[in-house]
Amino acid sequence: MPLIEARELSRVYDLDSGRVTALDRVSLDIEAGDLVAVMGPSGSGKSTFMNLIGCLDRPTGGHYRLDGVAVETLSSDGLAELRNRKLGFVFQQFNLLPRVDACANVELPMVYAGADRKARRERALAALGRVGLAERAHHRPMQLSGGQQQRVAIARALVNEPRLLLADEPTGALDSRTALEILALFQDLNREGVTVVLVTHDAEVARHARRVIRFRDGHLLSDQRQQPADARAALAALDAAPPVYPETEIHAEALP
Amino acid sequence: MSIFEAIRSALTAIGANALRSALTMLGIIIGVAAVIAMVAIGSGARERVTSQIKSLGANLAIIQSGNVTQGGARLGAGASSTLTDEDAGAILKEVEDVVAAAPAIFTRAQAVYAGTNWSTQITATDLDFFAAREWDVAEGRLFEPEELRKGEIVAIIGQTVAKNLFGEQNPLDQQFRIRNVPFKVIGVMAPKGQSALGQDQDDVIFVPLDTGRRRIIGRNYARDRSVQTIMVKFANEGAIAPGIEQTGALLRQRHRLMADQDDDFIVRNLTEIANTATQAATTLSWLLAAVAGVSLLVGGIGIMNIMLVSVTERTREIGLRLAVGARQRDILAQFLIEATTLATIGGAVGIALGVGSALTIANIAGWPSVVSIETILVAVGVSGMIGVFFGFYPARQAARLDPIEALRRE
Numbered sequence: 001m002p003l004i005e006a007r008e009l010s011r012v013y014d015l016d017s018g019r020v021t022a023l024d025r026v027s028l029d030i031e032a033g034d035l036v037a038v039m040g041p042s043g044s045g046k047s048t049f050m051n052l053i054g055c056l057d058r059p060t061g062g063h064y065r066l067d068g069v070a071v072e073t074l075s076s077d078g079l080a081e082l083r084n085r086k087l088g089f090v091f092q093q094f095n096l097l098p099r100v101d102a103c104a105n106v107e108l109p110m111v112y113a114g115a116d117r118k119a120r121r122e123r124a125l126a127a128l129g130r131v132g133l134a135e136r137a138h139h140r141p142m143q144l145s146g147g148q149q150q151r152v153a154i155a156r157a158l159v160n161e162p163r164l165l166l167a168d169e170p171t172g173a174l175d176s177r178t179a180l181e182i183l184a185l186f187q188d189l190n191r192e193g194v195t196v197v198l199v200t201h202d203a204e205v206a207r208h209a210r211r212v213i214r215f216r217d218g219h220l221l222s223d224q225r226q227q228p229a230d231a232r233a234a235l236a237a238l239d240a241a242p243p244v245y246p247e248t249e250i251h252a253e254a255l256p
Numbered sequence: 257m258s259i260f261e262a263i264r265s266a267l268t269a270i271g272a273n274a275l276r277s278a279l280t281m282l283g284i285i286i287g288v289a290a291v292i293a294m295v296a297i298g299s300g301a302r303e304r305v306t307s308q309i310k311s312l313g314a315n316l317a318i319i320q321s322g323n324v325t326q327g328g329a330r331l332g333a334g335a336s337s338t339l340t341d342e343d344a345g346a347i348l349k350e351v352e353d354v355v356a357a358a359p360a361i362f363t364r365a366q367a368v369y370a371g372t373n374w375s376t377q378i379t380a381t382d383l384d385f386f387a388a389r390e391w392d393v394a395e396g397r398l399f400e401p402e403e404l405r406k407g408e409i410v411a412i413i414g415q416t417v418a419k420n421l422f423g424e425q426n427p428l429d430q431q432f433r434i435r436n437v438p439f440k441v442i443g444v445m446a447p448k449g450q451s452a453l454g455q456d457q458d459d460v461i462f463v464p465l466d467t468g469r470r471r472i473i474g475r476n477y478a479r480d481r482s483v484q485t486i487m488v489k490f491a492n493e494g495a496i497a498p499g500i501e502q503t504g505a506l507l508r509q510r511h512r513l514m515a516d517q518d519d520d521f522i523v524r525n526l527t528e529i530a531n532t533a534t535q536a537a538t539t540l541s542w543l544l545a546a547v548a549g550v551s552l553l554v555g556g557i558g559i560m561n562i563m564l565v566s567v568t569e570r571t572r573e574i575g576l577r578l579a580v581g582a583r584q585r586d587i588l589a590q591f592l593i594e595a596t597t598l599a600t601i602g603g604a605v606g607i608a609l610g611v612g613s614a615l616t617i618a619n620i621a622g623w624p625s626v627v628s629i630e631t632i633l634v635a636v637g638v639s640g641m642i643g644v645f646f647g648f649y650p651a652r653q654a655a656r657l658d659p660i661e662a663l664r665r666e
Binding site for chain 2: 051054056057076077080081083084085089091093095097099100108109111112113117156160
């Protein structure tokens with residue numbers, strides 16, 4: 001049984017300016033353990049697709065089963081529970097709570113799952129360890145770099161052991177090296193068995209996925225499997241041959 | 257999420273905007289403080305009126321001689337002495353449910369003892385007076401019937417007179433003079449305090465009616481049975497109105513008034529006056545409480561306003577919480593608890609401030625301070641309810657946010 005099973009999935013918005021079909025009868029499956037990139041320009045329907053498979057929204061047509069659960073029959077509380085137990089979200093803007101430390105941020109999904117304090121703390125620290133931020137557990141978001149903040153957000157997404165990690169432009173606010181690090185983290189997690197769906201408009205990001213799904217005008221445009229680029233290897237290559245920035249070179253003879 | 261954790265997280269959110277939260281709480285603080293202080297002041301005032309009325313004695317009516325028309329000129333109350341102590345006797349005997357009817361004459365005179373003297377009110381009356389006023393001696397005794405009948409030169413003095421005339425000395429059996437007449441002190445009255453009009457009721461000397469009439473006032477003309485007032489005490493409140501009616505008829509008959517002639521006396525129902533005063537005090541305390549309530553309401557609106565701002569500011573946070581699995585009721589609870597915490601802290605500070613100012617004001621005004629535990633409990637309850645009531649709308653706004661919209665909001 002596939003993890004995600006979308007059949008004739010549609011989403012129509014009734015706006016003042018008329019009906020807009022954001023997603024038009026899309027059918028596709030995503031298997032557990034895959035690393036999928038969902039691509040398309042803005043307005044292509046990829047965000048709508050992500051909202052639907054993320055149970056943040058309900059389809060206006062078709063059927064969607066997440067891990068065997070028919071989502072369209074659920075109440076909004078049922079959707080909340082499904083998001084809490086089976087899904088982990090990573091956003092472009094990290095969306096961390098600014099006033100509490102990294103650990104408390106990671107604990108947040110468990111708060112709504114009803115875990116007790118001690119268990120929450122332990123699992124949050126473990127999740128932070130998994131993304132390589134164990135020492136930063138008690139820093140506030142403001143005291144962390146962009147890449148570190150995104151790692152905290154990934155730890156938060158992982159902490160309830162979700163069936164699916166949904167990342168919406170996770171590298172959009174990061175520089176290219178940090179983006180590579182985050183992609184490497186996703187690839188590591190995927191190797192450990194986590195199913196990852198990356199929503200992006202960036203082809204460079206999509207190169208690191210095993211499967212690329214493209215949307216256009218609410219339709220499925222293409223669905224390809226590929227040999228993913230290895231982010232770890234790219235990082236190692238960067239470290240071996242650091243880029244040279246001419247303007248920062250210091251000419252000894254020019255010094256007084 | 258347990259309630260304690262919710263409160264802790266609410267405190268974090270409140271602390272994050274410390275100045276704003278403090279200003280918001282100020283509305284509640286002032287409101288709660290005002291309610292507590294005003295209720296305390298109101299009930300203090302009422303308590304004072306009640307105790308003054310109690311000190312006067314219950315179920316009283318006072319009859320004054322008055323309003324005689326001489327040659328077309330109406331002379332007003334007390335202008336002539338139409339009442340006599342025989343009238344008092346007749347009232348006691350013939351009017352139903354009369355417990356006491358005390359004739360009295362009042363005058364001011366200088367009392368002299370050794371090297372000191374003191375100007376005070378002299379009340380010449382009989383034993384019924386003490387029954388009517390429900391007032392007894394603290395030391396010594398009241399008049400003997402024999403002393404009243406013979407007009408003996410004895411006096412019972414009030415606490416203020418005792419203090420000013422005799423100082424530390426025991427006044428019993430001492431002699432002092434009023435208009436050169438040597439009076440013997442046979443009793444000292446129990447303290448009574450201020451009257452409803454602010455008069456010191458303990459600044460008084462009681463003498464037998466006849467003694468006062470002949471030795472102090474010096475009445476020698478024909479109608480020397482005349483008195484200024486008769487104080488009538490009825491058995492119960494229900495007996496007052498019919499009793500006054502009967503008294504009026506009796507006095508008209510005794511004074512031989514024609515049907516077309518006006519009363520030559522005035523009857524005042526003191527209980528009615530007392531009730532009016534109590535009512536006025538009650539109205540005052542309600543008014544004060546209402547004004548204070550309005551400021552509490554304004555404080556509540558302040559909380560609602562700031563919670564709405566907070567929901568708008570934290571839209572993305574709400575979106576995130578929904579995305580990671582918060583149900584609508586979790587968000588509703590979060591903001592409700594935040595508003596309630598804000599209101600309750602404000603309420604607690606307001607209680608401290610209110611109790612403090614109530615005690616201060618009571619101290620300055622010399623009123624009994626009536627900060628009851630009920631008032632405080634009500635204030636706590638009300639400020640909590642204000643949090644819930646005025647927090648509900650903003651919290652519902654938050655809970656109803658669409659997670660997708662909320663996450664997209666800048």
